[in-house]
Amino acid sequence: MKWTSLISSAAGLSVAAGLTLFTAPVAMAAYDGTHCKAPGNCWEPQPGYPEQGIGSKYDPHHDPKELAKQQEAEDQMDERNAKRVRYFKSWGQFIYDVNKIPSGPK
Amino acid sequence: MKWTSLISSAAGLSVAAGLTLFTAPVAMAAYDGTHCKAPGNCWEPQPGYPEQGIGSKYDPHHDPKELAKQQEAEDQMDERNAKRVRYFKSWGQFIYDVNKIPSGPK
Amino acid sequence: MKKTPFRRRFLTSISVLATLAAAASVTPTAQANDRLIELSKSNENWVMPGRTYDADNYSPMAQINTENVKELRPAWSFSDGVLNGHEGAPLVVNGKMFINGPFPNRTYALELDNPGKIVWEHNPKQSASARAVACCDVVNRGLAYWPGDGKTPALIFKNQLDGHLVAMNAETGQTYWEIENADIKVGATETQAPYVVKDEVLTGTSGAELGVRGYVTAYDVRTGEKKWRAYATGSDKDLLLAKDFNIHNPQYGQANLGQTTWEGDEWKIGGGTNWGWYAFDPGTNLVYFGTGNPAPWNATMRPGDNKWTMTIFGRDVDTGEAKFGYQKTPHDEWDYAGVDVMMLSEQKDSTGKLRKLLTHPDRNGIIYTVDRENGDLVSAHKIDDTVNWVKHVDMKTGIPIRDPEYATYMDHKGRDICPAAMGYHNQGFDSYDPQKQIFLLGANHICMDWEPFMLPYRAGQFFVGATLSMYPGPKGNRQAAEGLGQIKAYNAITGEIKWDKMERFAVWGGTMSTAGNLVFYGTLDGFLKARDTRTGELLWKFKLPSGVVGYPITYEHKGVQYVAIYYGVGGWPGVGMVFDLEDPSAGLGAVGAFKNLQRYTKQGGGVFVFSLGGHGPYDDPKVGEYDVN
Amino acid sequence: MKKTPFRRRFLTSISVLATLAAAASVTPTAQANDRLIELSKSNENWVMPGRTYDADNYSPMAQINTENVKELRPAWSFSDGVLNGHEGAPLVVNGKMFINGPFPNRTYALELDNPGKIVWEHNPKQSASARAVACCDVVNRGLAYWPGDGKTPALIFKNQLDGHLVAMNAETGQTYWEIENADIKVGATETQAPYVVKDEVLTGTSGAELGVRGYVTAYDVRTGEKKWRAYATGSDKDLLLAKDFNIHNPQYGQANLGQTTWEGDEWKIGGGTNWGWYAFDPGTNLVYFGTGNPAPWNATMRPGDNKWTMTIFGRDVDTGEAKFGYQKTPHDEWDYAGVDVMMLSEQKDSTGKLRKLLTHPDRNGIIYTVDRENGDLVSAHKIDDTVNWVKHVDMKTGIPIRDPEYATYMDHKGRDICPAAMGYHNQGFDSYDPQKQIFLLGANHICMDWEPFMLPYRAGQFFVGATLSMYPGPKGNRQAAEGLGQIKAYNAITGEIKWDKMERFAVWGGTMSTAGNLVFYGTLDGFLKARDTRTGELLWKFKLPSGVVGYPITYEHKGVQYVAIYYGVGGWPGVGMVFDLEDPSAGLGAVGAFKNLQRYTKQGGGVFVFSLGGHGPYDDPKVGEYDVN
Numbered sequence A, B: 001m002k003w004t005s006l007i008s009s010a011a012g013l014s015v016a017a018g019l020t021l022f023t024a025p026v027a028m029a030a031y032d033g034t035h036c037k038a039p040g041n042c043w044e045p046q047p048g049y050p051e052q053g054i055g056s057k058y059d060p061h062h063d064p065k066e067l068a069k070q071q072e073a074e075d076q077m078d079e080r081n082a083k084r085v086r087y088f089k090s091w092g093q094f095i096y097d098v099n100k101i102p103s104g105p106k
Numbered sequence C, D: 001m002k003k004t005p006f007r008r009r010f011l012t013s014i015s016v017l018a019t020l021a022a023a024a025s026v027t028p029t030a031q032a033n034d035r036l037i038e039l040s041k042s043n044e045n046w047v048m049p050g051r052t053y054d055a056d057n058y059s060p061m062a063q064i065n066t067e068n069v070k071e072l073r074p075a076w077s078f079s080d081g082v083l084n085g086h087e088g089a090p091l092v093v094n095g096k097m098f099i100n101g102p103f104p105n106r107t108y109a110l111e112l113d114n115p116g117k118i119v120w121e122h123n124p125k126q127s128a129s130a131r132a133v134a135c136c137d138v139v140n141r142g143l144a145y146w147p148g149d150g151k152t153p154a155l156i157f158k159n160q161l162d163g164h165l166v167a168m169n170a171e172t173g174q175t176y177w178e179i180e181n182a183d184i185k186v187g188a189t190e191t192q193a194p195y196v197v198k199d200e201v202l203t204g205t206s207g208a209e210l211g212v213r214g215y216v217t218a219y220d221v222r223t224g225e226k227k228w229r230a231y232a233t234g235s236d237k238d239l240l241l242a243k244d245f246n247i248h249n250p251q252y253g254q255a256n257l258g259q260t261t262w263e264g265d266e267w268k269i270g271g272g273t274n275w276g277w278y279a280f281d282p283g284t285n286l287v288y289f290g291t292g293n294p295a296p297w298n299a300t301m302r303p304g305d306n307k308w309t310m311t312i313f314g315r316d317v318d319t320g321e322a323k324f325g326y327q328k329t330p331h332d333e334w335d336y337a338g339v340d341v342m343m344l345s346e347q348k349d350s351t352g353k354l355r356k357l358l359t360h361p362d363r364n365g366i367i368y369t370v371d372r373e374n375g376d377l378v379s380a381h382k383i384d385d386t387v388n389w390v391k392h393v394d395m396k397t398g399i400p401i402r403d404p405e406y407a408t409y410m411d412h413k414g415r416d417i418c419p420a421a422m423g424y425h426n427q428g429f430d431s432y433d434p435q436k437q438i439f440l441l442g443a444n445h446i447c448m449d450w451e452p453f454m455l456p457y458r459a460g461q462f463f464v465g466a467t468l469s470m471y472p473g474p475k476g477n478r479q480a481a482e483g484l485g486q487i488k489a490y491n492a493i494t495g496e497i498k499w500d501k502m503e504r505f506a507v508w509g510g511t512m513s514t515a516g517n518l519v520f521y522g523t524l525d526g527f528l529k530a531r532d533t534r535t536g537e538l539l540w541k542f543k544l545p546s547g548v549v550g551y552p553i554t555y556e557h558k559g560v561q562y563v564a565i566y567y568g569v570g571g572w573p574g575v576g577m578v579f580d581l582e583d584p585s586a587g588l589g590a591v592g593a594f595k596n597l598q599r600y601t602k603q604g605g606g607v608f609v610f611s612l613g614g615h616g617p618y619d620d621p622k623v624g625e626y627d628v629n
């Protein structure tokens, strides 16, 4: 714990001096948000932690199938909603159950 | 329906005349409560209905085992309660779970 | 505003007088029961249903009166976290309010000086299967209080739906003892308020709709030990009939009838539960209550008078022995369960003789007054002239002269029977104004069609055997399904209805009246109302969060008169809403009768407390604030 | 009493002036949106969260003021039949009040002239599995209103927990259209109040605690047709970044960051849901709102700044395009989800220049004021000086200068981090008094220990990865677990806290302030309180049935000013009570923090309406009576 405090007050000083903004991260400096790779891109790993999660001991091992599920669900909702809206706009009657929406012309 | 009304007004008359109290039921008179076998025992069957349910088309077919269950449950509760109270009176501590009541002397 | 002088005035009149009166009534024997009687007479308390053993829901307070009731406003409120019907009323003792809700029957103690902090909570874990065997919502009608004796602490008693009777330390809320009084496995539940008399706590059971044979039991308040139990049916021994039972009125029936008025062993599943209210007379040493409907509802299935269901009992409180019993509805055909309130009064009868009376607005539509010393029938009037199953009660025999047109039996559909199974009166706790000698009745105005069917008895299952359709009585609006209730002022000696008013829905919870010439009651659609006791004029009302099925109480605290009432729609009229039922015949016909209730109110549950101008504990907003400010 | 002259006085001053003012603001183009603006300015309505598009919860009414607020009393109440937290507030439009509760999201219309009768009810059937994926109780924050255009009727919109957005006919309550906006199968729910702007209805989603990637969608009010959808993470196209996005503040970041500040495809499960409040400026044509926390909470699992979670967005309401976006907490390590209220004001900045501002008390403990025309940071002060994760915000870059001592990461337990995950501010809707130029903040005062853990992502399952312990901040009483909230008066230009007061619990629901120099707010332990906006002095309070997690509103009806508020404890602080949890780390740490709440209040749910003296629709008790009387 002790080193965290020391480093953080050092970082506080450097900010006060107006340095280190939008500069490359200082190796092993505690992450205080001020060492930016680019505007809006200022994350650094905690000292001693990997730059990358994937492949490291902190790899979340994401399953691409799981990661795709939200978009799939959104697309399916969109499709059902589009059917409802199309019929509502055409016939003035709103039918929620897409299986009951007549698939006639118009 | 009609005869029910007729008979009931007849029965009303007989009551008004002070008759039929605590007398044997009048056969086929509509049940109006006034033809008593004995004080506090005035039930009669509806006209055309059996005097006895058991053996009739309205036999409820009671199962004696089912009919016994309430008393059994009450006896068991009584027994558990008695254990609780006995221990409470002896030791000043109330234990609900009868399985946890020590079975020592006193 | 005029707060301080206003309070001072009452401190030096009403409350001081009350204190003197209470002090005067202290007897040298300092029994806990005497202390309970003392406490009950103080305006600062409401220690039992009915306020005192007279069970008349009447308060001598007049700080709130017909002149100023328009200024009545909420002073504070409390939700107890449970929906379902909130029947009965809280207790108020020694500066605390004790609140008890429906299943799961949570109990709370609040300090009147700062009700914003909960002093204690008793939150029992109960089997959810208790819900499944409750007939009419999962209600509870309240608590009992015993003041302690130095050795045993002051206790609060409650019945749980799961059949347990619990004694809680009134200071801490901790369980003091807990026993089993009814077994849900055979369909027996508890919804009643227990009743404390002379260091005993009395309780009945519920479950006649499941064929439960009723009993009342007295337990030692200090230990939970069973003192006596009296059944409603069976042998004279089980019934605890005194040797001289009904000696004054042999025509009511005496020995052996608990078995001989039943076929075979049907008395074992014959109902007659008592789940309503008690009263007690220290003079007669009798406790009074009613037994309920015989089981099943299908009358063809139980030939006989079915004694002693539907009976007003007067039982010696020490031994449980019945001194008298009057069966109001022999061989019930309509579910006119007679557990309704028993209000005690002393009045001159029509011959001018001062008598100790008991008045009981029965579910069957007749309001009975008996001499509570011997059971003599003093009067029996129709609550409403639309009652049609009975022509009148024969005053000599006590027999209701039935109109066979409205009989119910197998293979027959009875129509337009008034009252309906819900009765013209049900579990409401009504009031009696002794100054005016009138009873203030919260009544139902509901009629029915009824068609029985056969079914087998299985312990723990519903055992009713009738299909019902219920609707407003002739004075209501059947089209609109409104006009289902009445409020009535009744003189038990003359039979006169001094005034009556129709209500949209049943006045299910009862009434409370005061020396301020006011009668208060809640409505199913959610209003607390105040009328002039003398004229019935509606003087004031307030829209509560939810419908009312309990009765109002009143108490004084720090010189201010408060009126408190539970809100929380439910009970039998609310089953449609509570269990989300739509079939009109569901809920034994209540769903149809009260189908419009949902257009007026939704579920809720808690207590509302009113005072003139809404003054109360938070007049100084600093009260109860977080410390550091 | 003095009712009539009192009312008349106000009729001829406040309300008439208001009507004139409203009339003056009518523009010739009679768009429905213009009518909504008109309606919002009338004292008789409260048509959207925040009252007007300024979203300042401020009313120019002064009938109730510091002199007479002591006389405020309940006029009527309504329980909506649902327990669980009641967030947000009802709407009042054209003499009706529209009430919406937590799951199952029943909606009611009540007539202000006789609220005892329900005009209509919308009672949706929802899958109970929606409950299982709600993070923080099953709350709902309210309704939106669209005034109709002659062809399409006036509509009321609600989000259901099951992810459906429903348009209801405001006159009948019938579903007008209903579409799916969020899929509970992937963990997405809806708790937010929809927001109507220019014939579009906007809504976000909930579910970042289940890895739900956030989006805001605009639908055509008339048809439910999707107009645009903007995600919080992913490609610039998905994000709908305008070509000139952040042109005024390139240091905030511009193109591509929605993917490059994430590792791999983590942006697909990266959170940034928006479930809080919106504001709109017809001048800029921008709608303002915040995106919430990145997912999972375990920051080690998502290297990068995680843009554009935690961002104040200004989006063109017609196209959805983001004109600016300012990320307040890059790479969040504490769940400082930034969806908090956006209040619009016009004030002179410290240089004396009059600017159009947006002020946002963020969950991270900083209250940000930006120029709402271009996103320039105007001020960023600590809500409380005990905020410790950040030293200050660099005003040039907008970067929070972190104190690494309070960082959170794997294999490390962060301690004494202030604020806790609940933030020093959360979903409460606060107010701004433009006369005094102060913001009235209902704040939390809660700190925490935080320990991350790894877990896999499975769609539809909780995806948090941290164990929390929460407790009162340094100014509270950790021993007693009280002192968890504050109420504060804040000047956004000077940063001055004009006054502040500690509260026992978090001021979770927000504040409402009025020209009567009053600020109203509800407390978790169940009081509605009124303080003097100038001094913070507590002038009045009332004990509601249950704790408050919503905010008060005020409206005028027939010349009487009313204050209305939901009661019904719940939300994240109430999860312990709502789901009967006991482990202090349960409810993501809320159970421990609010373990004492249950000693003060229980569940309930409904609305309370107050007026001076409690006068209102039932002053004449005949109103609403059953016809025949």
Ligand SMILES: O=C(O)c1cc(C(=O)O)c2c(n1)C(=O)C(=O)c1cc(C(=O)O)[nH]c1-2
Pocket: C087, C135, C136, C139, C190, C191, C192, C205, C206, C207, C208, C209, C273, C274, C275, C292, C293, C337, C421, C422, C426, C427, C570, C571, C572, C573
């Ligand atoms: O026979 C019984 O055991 C029994 C119990 C109860 C009860 O416990 O609530 C009711 C009834 N019957 C009953 O007949 C009845 O009308 C009734 C109404 C209510 C109510 O709370 O609204 N309970 C009961």
Ligand SMILES: O=C(O)c1cc(C(=O)O)c2c(n1)C(=O)C(=O)c1cc(C(=O)O)[nH]c1-2
Pocket: D087, D135, D136, D137, D139, D190, D191, D192, D205, D206, D207, D208, D209, D273, D274, D275, D292, D293, D337, D421, D422, D426, D427, D570, D571, D572, D573
């Ligand atoms: O990230 C989300 O999607 C999300 C949703 C909600 C919600 O919908 O209620 C809350 C939160 N997060 C959250 O972080 C939070 O603190 C919170 C508090 C509450 C509440 O109602 O008290 N909701 C939510």
Ligand SMILES: [Ca+2]
Pocket: C208, C209, C292, C293, C337
């Ligand atoms: Ca019954």
Ligand SMILES: [Ca+2]
Pocket: D208, D209, D292, D293, D337
């Ligand atoms: Ca969140």
